[in-house]
Amino acid sequence: MTNRVKVEEKVLSENDRLASELRRQFREHKIVVLNLVSSPGSGKTTLLENTLRALNAELKIAIIAGDVQTENDANRLSAAGGRMVHPIVTGGKCHLDAKMVSDVTARLDLDDVELLFIENVGNLVCPSSYDLGEDMKVVLVSTTEGDDKPMKYPGMFRRSSALVINKTDLLGTSEFSLDRVKENALNINGALKSFEVSCRSGNGLENWYVWLKELVRAKRDGERLT
DSSP: OHHHHHHHHHHHHHHHHHHHHHHHHHHHTTOEEEEEEESTTSSHHHHHHHHHHHHTTTSOEEEEEEESSOOHHHHHHHHTTOSEEEEEEOTTOSSOOHHHHHHHHTTSOGGGOSEEEEEOOSOSSGGGGOOOSOSEEEEEEETTSOTTHHHHSHHHHHHEEEEEEEOGGGTTSSSOOHHHHHHHHHHHOTTOEEEEOOTTTOTTHHHHHHHHHHHHHHHHTTOOOO
16 A cells, blocks of 8 residues: 555646646746546537637637546547647546646647646546646536535545536536525636636536636736636
């Protein structure tokens, strides 16, 4: 057990070193970096497809699309208009790490990026421990899941800065409660900013788009991101 702990500490220490270097590069190039995390099927890729269609003409958006075995999500994002979409296939790993991200960013023209999304592997456990050099984590849940997700995975919600509640068009088809999921999330992290959206109907997405544009403006102007 002791050896295992030491190995894990060494791995995370090296990851943190690489993440710190990534963060320095992103800061130097004034790039907003969001690490999107969720359980499988919550709607990360669909949210990004809608975001590309809405903001591609205004913002220089790059996406790193992580998946365990396929490039399906990356292909969807390219089809939605993504001009800088880079897949990472982890080959079974349940999370992205800073080395994977740095291998991709080494091939990117960072001067041509304003907003970088890192679509993490669908998992609410492993990705919470790995810093990718991001400005913030954004956690997604959907109304087809349990409203107790924040209580089941407190580490992820504690480390996130924003919460997107997707599939609001399906409210009423299950026992999911918007009030309960927000209460549970805020009990874990009282500073969470929340968005209630339907990627299918478009409801609520405008608030998400406005926030993203404000983040880019604030980073460009050297202001603190909130």
